Amino acid sequence: IIIPVYNAESYLARCIDSVLLQEHKDFEVIMVDDGSSDKSLAICKQYAEKDDRIQVISKPNGGPGSARNAGLKCVNGDYICFMDADDEVAPEWLINYSRELSIDDADILFQNYIIEYRDGKRQLNSIYPKGFSICTTINSPSIYTNCFKNNWVLQTATWSKCYKASIIKDHNVTFIESIKVYEDFMFYAHVLNVASMISFCKGAAYVYHYNSDSLSRSKESRERVYEACDVVFQDNIWHAKTEVVLSCLRLFLLSLPICRVYHQLSVSCKNILAKLLILHKVYLPGLRSVPYNFSVTLRSPMFVKLSLALQFALFKK
Numbered sequence: 595i596i597i598p599v600y601n602a603e604s605y606l607a608r609c610i611d612s613v614l615l616q617e618h619k620d621f622e623v624i625m626v627d628d629g630s631s632d633k634s635l636a637i638c639k640q641y642a643e644k645d646d647r648i649q650v651i652s653k654p655n656g657g658p659g660s661a662r663n664a665g666l667k668c669v670n671g672d673y674i675c676f677m678d679a680d681d682e683v684a685p686e687w688l689i690n691y692s693r694e695l696s697i698d699d700a701d702i703l704f705q706n707y708i709i710e711y712r713d714g715k716r717q718l719n720s721i722y723p724k725g726f727s728i729c730t731t732i733n734s735p736s737i738y739t740n741c742f743k744n745n746w747v748l749q750t751a752t753w754s755k756c757y758k759a760s761i762i763k764d765h766n767v768t769f770i771e772s773i774k775v776y777e778d779f780m781f782y783a784h785v786l787n788v789a790s791m792i793s794f795c796k797g798a799a800y801v802y803h804y805n806s807d808s809l810s811r812s813k814e815s816r817e818r819v820y821e822a823c824d825v826v827f828q829d830n831i832w833h834a835k836t837e838v839v840l841s842c843l844r845l846f847l848l849s850l851p852i853c854r855v856y857h858q859l860s861v862s863c864k865n866i867l868a869k870l871l872i873l874h875k876v877y878l879p880g881l882r883s884v885p886y887n888f889s890v891t892l893r894s895p896m897f898v899k900l901s902l903a904l905q906f907a908l909f910k911k
Contacts (some may be wrong), residue, residue: 595623596676600659602679603632605803609679610641610648612801618688618886623648624665629655634679659769659777662752674759676752680803680869687799691756694795696787700731701789704748704755706798712805718798721749732792741794748843750779753800761788771827780829783842788833 595613599606613623625638625648635652642648651664662676673695677683690705709717732738742749761767768783770779786792834840 595621595666595677596626596669597679598628598658598665599634599638600627600628600655600658600661601630602634603630603637605653605680606634606637608672608682609677610637611680612684614641614645614676614685615685616683616688616693621647622669622671622690624651624668626651626653626661626665627648628653628661637831639762643786645773656771657774659778660771661775662781663768663771665760669759669763672759674757674762675755676821677800678753678802680805681753684799684801685749686797690797691794691866694793695756698731698791698793700791700793701758701761702785702792704754704794705756705800706794707748707754707800707802708798710801710803716801719745719802728804732794733838736840737904738792738838738841739845742842746845747802749842750776750782751802752778752781757785761785763893764788775895780831783792783831783839783846785862787836787839792838809848833845841875 597609602609609637610623610625613621625642627635627650628640635650638648638650642650649668651668653661653664673691675688675691687705692704694703696699707719709719711717748754762785765784765788767781767788771777771783774782791827831839831843834843
């Protein structure tokens with residue numbers, strides 16, 4: 595279990611305590627302090643002194659991708675999970691994975707999750723499509739798209755899945771350290787490209803603490819939509835022959851305008867009818883699907899950039 599830590603002293607104990615309460619006891623925890631300026635490193639070391647399953651790494655600040663890469667170098671186990679330091683897990687989190695992996699030798703195994711909002715309210719994130727059998731492999735493009743078309747978080751988040759360690763090590767898959775957003779998506783896409791079996795397991799034991807002020811929802815993140823697009827096109831993953839990976843990339847491209855265009859529309863539109871259409875995202879399917887699916891077919895970064903620029907200019911006006 596790799597946990598990058600950066601100035602997390604206020605919720606770090608909650609995170610580690612939840613891991614140590616796992617019903618499945620055979621695990622190692624790699625805490626990577628990414629140059630914290632608070633007491634995070636001291637807290638990590640205190641836990642490591644009490645439990646020899648915890649290993650602590652301290653490094654200069656380099657971002658979440660850099661911290662996770664440092665953790666990957668120290669992995670000894672057969673499977674890898676990630677956590678965010680501000681989240682927690684229920685006692686059955688690892689055993690849900692272990693139970694399914696003993697039956698199904700998956701390379702990537704997903705698990706549903708629970709969202710906890712700032713007011714303490716919890717909500718089960720139900721992502722299984724109608725008629726979909728849990729524990730069924732999702733290796734076909736149609737099933738893959740059906741599972742993830744309305745759930746960007748589940749597909750992208752590092753904490754939503756369990757990876758077979760050998761897949762990552764044998765293919766030297768790492769996080770791209772030069773970017774601060776979407777590095778989790780790029781890592782996942784590379785593992786997906788070399789995976790043979792992708793599955794869901796029963797249960798929802800990861801508790802994701804929703805933070806509206808997080809980096810992924812910041813103005814900085816929205817401004818990096820072009821950077822994210824560039825990374826996808828410049829990276830070798832774009833030339834993958836696997837249809838499942840191409841389905842994954844399509845979903846990624848279709849999600850990009852939301853970051854910038856939707857935000858701009860919702861704050862600037864004066865027409866009441868248009869505002870209702872925007873709020874209910876009526877304009878999105880038709881406007882996005884044609885240029886973006888066409889972009890995937892042509893593998894043209896310039897076409898995507900032009901599409902984004904035109905949409906942004908038109909709707910801003």
